[in-house]
Amino acid sequence: MVSSTQGRISTKDYVYLQLKKEIVGGELLPEAQINELDLSKRFDISRTPLREALQRLEIEELVVRLPNGRLKISPVSVEDARSIFSVRSALEGLVTKAATQNSNERDLEELRLLTELLVKAANLGNNEDVIYYGDQIHHRLYDMSQHKFAVKILNNMNDHIMRYRRIGPNTSHTRSKEAAKEHLELYETIAAGNAEQAEKLMQKHINNSLDAAIQSIEAHLQTQNCK
Amino acid sequence: MVSSTQGRISTKDYVYLQLKKEIVGGELLPEAQINELDLSKRFDISRTPLREALQRLEIEELVVRLPNGRLKISPVSVEDARSIFSVRSALEGLVTKAATQNSNERDLEELRLLTELLVKAANLGNNEDVIYYGDQIHHRLYDMSQHKFAVKILNNMNDHIMRYRRIGPNTSHTRSKEAAKEHLELYETIAAGNAEQAEKLMQKHINNSLDAAIQSIEAHLQTQNCK
């Protein structure tokens, strides 16, 4: 392993991103024990940068420290999900309001296109694409809002929420159709420049997706108990 | 330096808390360069736990990493303040709404007492006490809300906001009187169980304190430019 400060990504950051991907992707399951030595061997690095990567995951609550100093992948719970969705709802509302106020024609055209693609995907029953274009739209709104701190928090909340999607069984009964309808109405409200209304619609849109997360979490906890 | 996992606080955490106190307290000023070796000598520890403390401060944006890998105390800006206050406003609203919904008689009695003390302090012109009891009230609402994630974020936002207070000149023209009036109205609304209204009042309350922060920041930036 060589070091470098410019250009190349640091070992610590690479390992952080990789581990986050595995946690969010559901490969590393909740409650799984973490062993620093094993992990450092796996990545072929020393414990020093590994520990820094783990600490970041701990601060972001994807990993928790036990009283004895050991780490494990954070457990999931319905209470946490409610708390996370509440934060996300509030901040997505904030961001959407600001994005609406800041929007220019170019932004609106991009949103229009993405919304159109999302609606088409929903009509075709292509749930993967609905999620993809949904994320694209949210990220466009993040950029437009220029709310640096809110966006940073939202990205973290979204990691947790993505994990909820992945740990549960692949229930295909997503709510693509409703989501598409909500996004269409949202776009029209943003394009009309109605910031307050856009904020409310976004909050509702987020709250409507909480149930799916709860179901996924409960299904996961169920399978864990049966083991 | 001895290590211990239980009971005693870890070196890393101690240094993290100490540095945070100095940054938030305005002793370590924005833009100040950080030297790992010097700091490790000052605390009489090795660079390893120091770096972990610094990394946490970096994630919390109290410290920023330059392209060359060096660290400095985060600069302050009006734009950041606006972004932080937006987040705080949204989440304090969320938390206040939940606290109102969850409140029991004991909670309300505590809030009533704290509000009374705050109002008295404001009438006496004791600005320090107004800030103290204000923080107490906010933290009671945090506890009542049971919104783990929102509270964690709020604590971080409050660190930044506290710093804005400290870096500027000690302008005594605080808005204690208005703040007291707002808190009184807020308490009555919470006690009446009107969660939606309490949310709105809290959001306004936070937004009303933004101006003072901006003035403090601009005063600080002014003094820095003159040097």
Place this chain on the structure above:
DNA sequence: TCTAGTATAACTGTGTACAATTATACAATT
């Protein structure tokens, strides 16, 4: 005096070693 180039120093990123703590396995006792 200014610029370019170079040697040196300072600093960060990472690997390794060791100390302190916690967990585990096993024997002895009831």
Place this chain on the structure above:
DNA sequence: AATTGTATAATTGTACACAGTTATACTAGA
């Protein structure tokens, strides 16, 4: 069989060393 005590192993927390990179100071040339 259950429990307690003890030796051992595993694991984390911290210090330290070194490599690679960036900054600095100094010299030479125009």
